[in-house]
Amino acid sequence: MRKSNKYTLAALIVLLAILAATRSGVQAAPAELSPITPGEAPAATKRVAIVIDDFGNRMSGTEQMMEMPVPITVAIMPFMPTTKSDAELAQKAGHEVIVHMPMEPLRGKKSWLGPGAIMTAMSDNEIRRKVNEAIDSVPHAIGMNNHMGSKATTDPRVARIVLEVCKERGLFFLDSRTSYFSLMKKIGQEVGVPVVENQLFLDDTVSQVHVKRQLRKILTHLEGANQCIAIGHVGGSGKTTASALRESIPELSKQFEFVKLSTLVPRLLTR
Numbered sequence: 001m002r003k004s005n006k007y008t009l010a011a012l013i014v015l016l017a018i019l020a021a022t023r024s025g026v027q028a029a030p031a032e033l034s035p036i037t038p039g040e041a042p043a044a045t046k047r048v049a050i051v052i053d054d055f056g057n058r059m060s061g062t063e064q065m066m067e068m069p070v071p072i073t074v075a076i077m078p079f080m081p082t083t084k085s086d087a088e089l090a091q092k093a094g095h096e097v098i099v100h101m102p103m104e105p106l107r108g109k110k111s112w113l114g115p116g117a118i119m120t121a122m123s124d125n126e127i128r129r130k131v132n133e134a135i136d137s138v139p140h141a142i143g144m145n146n147h148m149g150s151k152a153t154t155d156p157r158v159a160r161i162v163l164e165v166c167k168e169r170g171l172f173f174l175d176s177r178t179s180y181f182s183l184m185k186k187i188g189q190e191v192g193v194p195v196v197e198n199q200l201f202l203d204d205t206v207s208q209v210h211v212k213r214q215l216r217k218i219l220t221h222l223e224g225a226n227q228c229i230a231i232g233h234v235g236g237s238g239k240t241t242a243s244a245l246r247e248s249i250p251e252l253s254k255q256f257e258f259v260k261l262s263t264l265v266p267r268l269l270t271r
């Protein structure tokens, strides 16, 4: 009995060793993502769009974001003092512009929403009018994403109207994913509007260390995907996020390509 126990133990150790070897083999796969030697094209280029929210009100970090040496997507709130000038700046700097549409949250003050917000108590016509006016107020916008919206994006009636207007105006929608229960993607498919989704927020905590850690999380996401969308902000965290992003660009550029958001949007629209 003792002897056979010994053999069982030996067999177990061998099995564990094999498993460990296999695992390390599997883990070696991300080596694909390691820095590319000059002149060598990556097997499949991974692509990442960085979207920066909350422009339109002379927010802190605006200038630093506009000067970013890679394309970013500038999400601008409608009807604000620098809505139009931020859109022009972004366009000149070669960045993409989208409407940052204020939508009703489950919690939070109404004052955080800004003007022109979509509320679930509004009539169909009122929502339709507000979304159209918001699009009119942001020059160069080619898409839209939600500011807040943890309530409105889970309301099927509201989600449908917002997406129908996007379709009529030739805009795609980026779901910021402020609610786990958001219906934007599902209803977008029904309406026939391309909806892409935010994979991670970069600056929910305002610190360089945190933003850099979040930026590295993009690499983890890319182990199982070819593209990633991440959202940061101007405002309270703006300068911190901008400098963390800028400092990370040289290293991250070896791992993936920074692209405009529109290049990650499936083409459903006939523009």
Ligand SMILES: [Zn+2]
Residues within 6 Å of the ligand: 053, 054, 100, 146, 147, 148
């Ligand atoms: Zn926002």
